[in-house]
Amino acid sequence: MRLLFLGDIVGRTGRAAVTARLPGLVERYRLDFVVINGENSAGGFGITEEICQDVLDAGADVVTLGNHSWDQREALVFIERQPRLLRPLNYPPGTPGRGANLYVARNGARVLVMNVMGRVFMDALDDPFAAIARELDACPLGEQCDAVVIDFHAEATSEKQAVGHFFDGRASLVVGTHTHVPTADWMILPGGTAYMSDAGMCGDYDSVLGMDKEEPLQRFTTKIPRGRFEPAGGEATLSGICVDIDEMTGLAAAVAPIRIGGRLAPALPAIWD
Structure with missing residues (x-):
């Protein structure tokens, strides 16, 4: 099973990169499932x-959010009728929407996706470890689902x-999402889980975390x-992680970064060539 995860979309230029490039990626690499963080x-x-x-029309199967979930107030309403949009799982009870859901991939696999927020240097929320554990207990990998994707929206790498x-x-x-800078630690952990501390962003990297440089520099100095703050308007880099999932175990068989366009050094998923 071929899974693509793309980091936070930032502004118009990030949206343009995703909608222009994602359909071709889905076709070229015969992607089974795509998750994108859209909170910016x-x-x-x-x-x-x-x-x-x-x-979603461009080819994403699920869009995840984070600490900016409700910055556009309409999200509080339409999230209830859009099951493919996830907000953080560990928000308080009664929060609109859902933080986890089970989806069917293009190859027929059942994919459990979670969006969870960290607590270090972030808003005080319910324990993310306990929240994830409850979902995995209710829908364990290899039994009720064939793959599990956790978007952990957090500040601290630790x-x-x-x-x-x-x-x-x-x-x-x-x-990981939220910090908008792709990390170099993509790997398969000893137990078989693919991991990357931050997927980066789909946005203009000639910026301060995707924002036009002038206002952040003014405030810092x-x-x-x-x-x-306004999003930077230069060409965006599509940034994320590619995972080849073993269909027998639901665990990662191969992992690689993806970076296309913009200012960062390109990286294409050789694991799928």
Whole structure:
């Protein structure tokens, strides 16, 4: 089973890169399942129903969110009627939407996807370890599902690594989002789980985390805001991770980064050539 996960879409340029390139990637690599984090896709803050549908129409099977889930207020409403949009699993009870769901891939495999937020340097939420464990207990890999993808939206690399190791062997992929910079630690953990601390972003890397440089530099150097943050408008790099999942075990057989376009050095998934 071929799985593609792409990091946070940032603004118009990130959306354009995804909608332009994803259909070709799905066809070229015969992708079975695609997950994309979209929490920064609407002007850098949140997601709208129209944008969500555009990303799904381009070939994504699931769109995940994070700490900017509700920056566009309409998301509180349309998430209830869009089962392929996930907000953090460990939000308080009663929060609209869902944090995990079971989907059917193009090859017929049952894929459990979770979107979970960390707590280190982030908002105080329910324990992410306990939240993930409950979902895995209810839908264990190899029994009720054939693959498990965990988007761990967190700030601290230590917390991301801890989640990866804690659930090693129980998930197909644990991948970090939120920090917008792709890490070089893609690997298969000893128990068979594919891991990467951060998938990076689908956005313009001639920026400060996808935002036009002027306002962040102004605030860092003077502590005086002059305006709002705006997404950078240069060519975006499509950034993420590719995983070849063993259909017998649901664990990772191969893993590789993907980077296309923009300023970063390109990386294509040789595991699928």
